Amino acid sequence: MTVNSKHVLIVGVGGLGCPASLALARAGVTQLTLMDPDVVEPTNLHRQPWHHLADVGQPKVHSAAAKLERAFPGMQITARQERLTAQNADELFTTHDLVIDATDGVDTKFLLSDTSVRTGTPLIYGGVLRFEGLAMRIQRGGPCLRCLFETPPDDALTCAQAGVLGSMAGLIGGLQASLALRAPDLLPKGEGTASLQVVDGRSLTFRSVRVRRRADCAACGTENR
Numbered sequence: 001m002t003v004n005s006k007h008v009l010i011v012g013v014g015g016l017g018c019p020a021s022l023a024l025a026r027a028g029v030t031q032l033t034l035m036d037p038d039v040v041e042p043t044n045l046h047r048q049p050w051h052h053l054a055d056v057g058q059p060k061v062h063s064a065a066a067k068l069e070r071a072f073p074g075m076q077i078t079a080r081q082e083r084l085t086a087q088n089a090d091e092l093f094t095t096h097d098l099v100i101d102a103t104d105g106v107d108t109k110f111l112l113s114d115t116s117v118r119t120g121t122p123l124i125y126g127g128v129l130r131f132e133g134l135a136m137r138i139q140r141g142g143p144c145l146r147c148l149f150e151t152p153p154d155d156a157l158t159c160a161q162a163g164v165l166g167s168m169a170g171l172i173g174g175l176q177a178s179l180a181l182r183a184p185d186l187l188p189k190g191e192g193t194a195s196l197q198v199v200d201g202r203s204l205t206f207r208s209v210r211v212r213r214r215a216d217c218a219a220c221g222t223e224n225r
C-alpha cells in the first residue's frame with residue numbers, strides 16, 4: 001500500500017497529534033481521521049501548533065482540520081469530536097490502516113494497545129512527560145504496551161499535571177509519523193520483538209531499546225492464546 005492511499009487515525013489532537021498530522025501530510029498521506037473530545041485551551045497553545053489564540057473554546061479536531069485543509073488542499077479529513085472508548089475502538093481500528101496514539105491518559109493508551117493487538121491494525125505508541133519521550137510501533141502479535149508496563153499505574157501523571165517540554169512533544173509526534181511510514185523491511189527482524197525509541201530531552205540522547213513479547217502478557221502473550 002502506498003503512503004497516499006493509507007487512511008490514518010490520529011487519536012488526540014494535542015501536543016503529539018499536531019506535529020504527527022503535519023509530518024504525515026507532508027509525507028503524502030491524504031486521508032486522516034482526527035479524534036479528540038476536547039476544546040482548545042490557552043494552556044495548550046505552546047505545544048499544540050495547529051491551535052491559535054483565536055481557536056480557544058473551539059473543538060480541537062475542527063481547529064486542526066481547518067489548518068491542515070488550508071495547508072494541504074485536497075486532503076480528506078474526518079473530524080470526530082469524541083472520546084475513544086471500549087465501545088467504538090474496534091470499529092475505528094478496523095476501518096483504518098494505521099492508528100497513532102497521541103493521547104495523554106494511561107487508560108486510553110492501554111485500550112489503544114489492546115485493540116491494536118486484537119484487531120491487527122498497527123498502532124504507533126507515543127508518550128511524553130517532562131523531558132522524556134517514548135515511541136514504539138505495535139504490530140499484530142506484539143510486543144505491546146502491557147509487555148512494557150504490565151498494568152496502568154494508579155498514580156500516573158498526565159502532561160497537563162506534570163508538564164511537558166513543548167519541543168519534546170514536537171519531536172516525539174514527528175518520530176511517530178516516521179515510524180508510521182517506515183517500510184516493513186526497516187522494522188526490527190524477528191517475531192515478537194519491537195524497538196522502543198527513548199529520547200532524553202535533557203542530555204539530548206536517543207536510544208533504541210529492543211523489547212520482546214512476554215509469554216505471559218495479558219494481551220499478546222502466547223500463554224493466553
Ligand SMILES: [Zn+2]
Binds near residue numbers: 143213214217220
Ligand atoms: Zn503484550
